[in-house]
Amino acid sequence: MHVLAVINNKGGVGKTTSAVNLAAWFARMGHETLLVDFDPSAGSSLHLGFDPAANSASTLCDYLIVRDGRLGEHIHATTVSGLSCLPSEPSLGEFYEEVQQGDGVEFFLNRKDIPEKFRFVICDCPPNMGSLAFNALSLADFAVVPIQTQYLSLPGLDLTLEVVDKARRRLNPSLKLLGFFGTHFDRRSAVAGKVLDLLRQRLGSQMFRTVIGVNSKLIEAFQARLPVLLYAPRARGSEEYRQLAKEMLKRMNRIAEQKKDSPKPTRGDNEWKHLA
Numbered sequence: 166m167h168v169l170a171v172i173n174n175k176g177g178v179g180k181t182t183s184a185v186n187l188a189a190w191f192a193r194m195g196h197e198t199l200l201v202d203f204d205p206s207a208g209s210s211l212h213l214g215f216d217p218a219a220n221s222a223s224t225l226c227d228y229l230i231v232r233d234g235r236l237g238e239h240i241h242a243t244t245v246s247g248l249s250c251l252p253s254e255p256s257l258g259e260f261y262e263e264v265q266q267g268d269g270v271e272f273f274l275n276r277k278d279i280p281e282k283f284r285f286v287i288c289d290c291p292p293n294m295g296s297l298a299f300n301a302l303s304l305a306d307f308a309v310v311p312i313q314t315q316y317l318s319l320p321g322l323d324l325t326l327e328v329v330d331k332a333r334r335r336l337n338p339s340l341k342l343l344g345f346f347g348t349h350f351d352r353r354s355a356v357a358g359k360v361l362d363l364l365r366q367r368l369g370s371q372m373f374r375t376v377i378g379v380n381s382k383l384i385e386a387f388q389a390r391l392p393v394l395l396y397a398p399r400a401r402g403s404e405e406y407r408q409l410a411k412e413m414l415k416r417m418n419r420i421a422e423q424k425k426d427s428p429k430p431t432r433g434d435n436e437w438k439h440l441a
């Protein structure tokens with residue numbers, strides 16, 4: 166099982182769109198995949214057709230209340246074959262705070278609770294770096310960071326890197342930064358091109374080659390409550406997420422190969438800290 170946390174402390178950069186569409190492509194490529202929605206605003210749950218307002222499906226919040234280890238009861242099949250969802254709802258944030266104050270339980274979702282049949286688990290994180298984001302990072306193998314290709318995105322990047330580093334030092338020594346990718350890229354804009362160049366200079370090979378362009382089909386797919394590969398299979402946005410999913414799979418395979426030959430990372434390992 167490989168767990169990926171899609172994380173960036175900045176709001177609206179494309180975390181949810183990326184989590185849902187990458188998860189859908191992993192499933193379409195034949196890998197049993199679970200999307201876990203850690204965000205109380207429930208964007209990826211909605212995207213996959215689980216509307217908290219309709220109150221029809223049990224959620225991560227229901228699991229938090231019972232915490233009986235039977236996570237599978239809150240996992241639901243989606244419209245994409247091989248893709249399941251553990252949805253969220255707005256009260257997740259509130260309950261989380263209460264539970265934490267009540268008995269000091271810091272993380273309610275543990276890796277051992279996730280059914281083993283899943284080859285990939287994609288965690289959609291909230292934009293704030295509170296306990297829910299740290300819970301996702303505590304169980305992740307990899308963090309992936311979408312960056313909106315605008316100048317304004319650059320200063321905030323350090324905070325995301327610090328959070329991933331902190332999670333790695335304090336909670337999860339095996340957490341790795343899989344890479345960064347540009348989103349909302351406007352091909353006609355010289356400014357977007359310059360930002361992408363800056364990101365590539367600064368982050369080097371940590372940047373995925375694939376960039377997600379501005380594509381209205383991605384917005385329409387959200388409104389239709391479908392991943393773009395079902396809503397508009399020929400859309401550029403769908404093809405770009407397919408390419409990105411392939412790149413991520415390759416990178417994970419390469420890391421797994423390297424790991425076979427090298428010792429496990431230890432608490433405090435810091436080889437990517439120079440990026441911050």
Ligand SMILES: Nc1ncnc2c1ncn2[C@@H]1O[C@H](COP(=O)(O)OP(=O)(O)OP(=O)(O)O)[C@@H](O)[C@H]1O
Pocket residue numbers: 175176177178179180181182183204208290291292348349350377378379380381383384387402
């Ligand atoms: N490549 C894209 N082209 C056009 N619109 C996009 C693209 N990616 C995302 N969007 C739209 O931008 C908005 C923000 O995207 P999204 O919800 O994925 O970001 P987020 O980082 O999850 O936001 P939040 O931090 O609020 O959870 C949404 O309306 C989404 O449909």
Ligand SMILES: [Mg+2]
Pocket residue numbers: 180181182204208209289290291
């Ligand atoms: Mg989101």
